[in-house]
Amino acid sequence: MTSHNAPHYTVPGITVDEAGSVITLLQQRLHALNDLHLTLKHVHWNVVGPHFIAVHQMLDPQVDRVRDMADDAAERLAALGGVAQGTPGALVKARSWEDYSVGRADAIAHLGALDLVYTGVIEDLRSAIKTIGEIDPATEDLLIGQLRDLEQFQWFVRAHLETAGGTLANAGAETEAEAADKSSLG
Numbered sequence: 459m460t461s462h463n464a465p466h467y468t469v470p471g472i473t474v475d476e477a478g479s480v481i482t483l484l485q486q487r488l489h490a491l492n493d494l495h496l497t498l499k500h501v502h503w504n505v506v507g508p509h510f511i512a513v514h515q516m517l518d519p520q521v522d523r524v525r526d527m528a529d530d531a532a533e534r535l536a537a538l539g540g541v542a543q544g545t546p547g548a549l550v551k552a553r554s555w556e557d558y559s560v561g562r563a564d565a566i567a568h569l570g571a572l573d574l575v576y577t578g579v580i581e582d583l584r585s586a587i588k589t590i591g592e593i594d595p596a597t598e599d600l601l602i603g604q605l606r607d608l609e610q611f612q613w614f615v616r617a618h619l620e621t622a623g624g625t626l627a628n629a630g631a632e633t634e635a636e637a638a639d640k641s642s643l644g
Contacts, residue, residue, distance in 0.1 A: 464478050465477050465478060465481065465538060465539025465540055466539060467539045468538050468539040469537060469538060469539075469596075472538070472593065472594055474539070476593045476594070477538045477539055477540070477594075478540075479589070479593060480538055480590055480593055480594050480597055481535050481538050481539070481540035483586045483589060483590055484531050484532075484534060484535040484538070484540070484597065485535060485540070485542070485543060485552070486552070486582070486586065487531045487582075487583065487586060487601070487604075488528055488531045488532050488535065488542060488543070488544065489543075489548070489549045489552050489553055490553075490579050490582060490583075491524055491525075491527050491528035491531060491579075491604075492528050492544060492549055493549060493553060493555075494524050494575065494579055495521055495524045495525050495528060497558045497572070497575055498517050498520055498521045498524060498572075499517075499521055500558055501513075501517060501558075501560075501568045501572055502514055502517040502518065502521065504560075504561060504562045504563065504568070505563070505564075505565040505568050506562060506563065506564060506565065507564040507565050507566070508565075509564075509565035509566055509618065510565055512565070512618075513565040513568065513569065513618070514565075516614060520611045520614075523607055523611075527604045527607070528544075530600055530604075531600070531604075532544060534596075534597055534600055538594075538597075555578060558571070558575065558634065559571070559633070559634045559635050560634055560635065560638045563638055563642070564642045565618075566618060566619070566627070566641050566642055567638035567639070567641050567642035568638065569615050569618045569619055569641060570619055570627060570628035570631065570637040570638050570639075570640060570641025570642070571628075571634035571635070571637045571638040571641075572615050573612065573615050573616055573619060573626070573628055573637060574628070574631065574633075574634055574637050575634070576608060576611065576612035576615060577612070579608060580605065580608050580609060580612065583601060583604065583605050583608065584605065586601060587601045587602060587605065619641055627640055627641040628640045628641045
């Protein structure tokens with residue numbers, strides 16, 4: 459059995475070693491996107507309260523786009539000669555973050571927690587883009603497009619949390635539970 463990030467071939471113009479580095483970063487992105495897809499569905503199924511329908515319906519297009527992003531990342535990873543690991547066990551084993559911690563809750567509480575999830579995904583994606591940009595402009599372009607969409611989705615989430623004065627109800631929260639509590643009280 460061979461390593462999942464050590465290809466035997468890759469696309470023209472990139473060395474096998476460079477491709478291995480990009481594959482490793484793309485695999486991390488794939489795990490993050492698969493986890494985000496499931497988290498968004500979890501929120502979709504567990505929102506309650508007066509903002510239920512707005513949040514419930516807002517999340518479905520985000521779920522669909524995030525699934526497309528995961529597919530794009532996996533296909534690029536395969537094109538570079540890697541093996542896309544998309545199983546739940548591989549995701550749980552490789553992830554460096556905790557599972558989403560909010561169950562059935564007010565829609566605004568979920569959005570406060572989801573804002574922190576988006577922040578983590580976006581920060582990690584920006585870091586990957588910086589590294590990949592030095593190696594592979596095609597993968598960099600793919601990830602930049604995903605970044606734009608994820609930042610827009612976070613803006614949609616934050617629009618529900620923002621006060622007229624421009625502050626976020628979950629400001630200063632360090633955990634999802636804390637962000638949910640602050641947002642539902644805000």
